[in-house]
Amino acid sequence: MFKEFIQGLSITLKHLSPKHITTVQYPRVRLQVSDRFRGLHRLVPTQDREKCVACYLCPTVCPAKCITVESAENEKGEKYPKVYQIDMLRCIFCGYCVEACPVEAIEMSGQYELANYKREQFIFDKKRLLETK
Ligand code: SF4
Numbered sequence: 001m002f003k004e005f006i007q008g009l010s011i012t013l014k015h016l017s018p019k020h021i022t023t024v025q026y027p028r029v030r031l032q033v034s035d036r037f038r039g040l041h042r043l044v045p046t047q048d049r050e051k052c053v054a055c056y057l058c059p060t061v062c063p064a065k066c067i068t069v070e071s072a073e074n075e076k077g078e079k080y081p082k083v084y085q086i087d088m089l090r091c092i093f094c095g096y097c098v099e100a101c102p103v104e105a106i107e108m109s110g111q112y113e114l115a116n117y118k119r120e121q122f123i124f125d126k127k128r129l130l131e132t133k
């Protein structure tokens with residue numbers, strides 16, 4: 001009985017050591033997410049525009065049907081997404097859109113702080129997706 005008590009106490013004391021602390025003082029301290037973490041999407045820019053060529057592959061594979069793309073042509077005859085929008089309330093962060101993109105125009109960032117007050121603030125348009133860090 002005494003032996004078990006000492007064993008239990010030693011486990012408790014071990015977890016008091018800073019080496020074993022597994023929680024952090026969020027939001028003052030933030031955990032570093034893994035490189036494979038699937039957070040908020042980022043549209044990749046090129047020099048003068050977004051890399052996306054509005055091929056419609058990502059909205060086609062998206063199981064949650066939360067991506068809206070509308071294509072247009074610029075003055076050079078290149079296709080670009082006039083509208084590119086993701087409804088984050090429906091997204092399940094599966095990463096299929098990233099896998100499907102033939103030109104690596106969409107990535108998933110390490111950003112996980114998506115809380116907001118209004119439903120419409122969860123609709124991320126092209127501008128917001130291009131600004132994702
Ligand atoms: S991560 Fe999945 S659910 Fe979210 S937009 Fe991409 S394909 Fe759709």
Ligand code: SF4
Nearest residue numbers: 052053055056058101
């Ligand atoms: S798959 Fe890539 S290039 Fe095609 S619409 Fe989506 S982001 Fe744009």
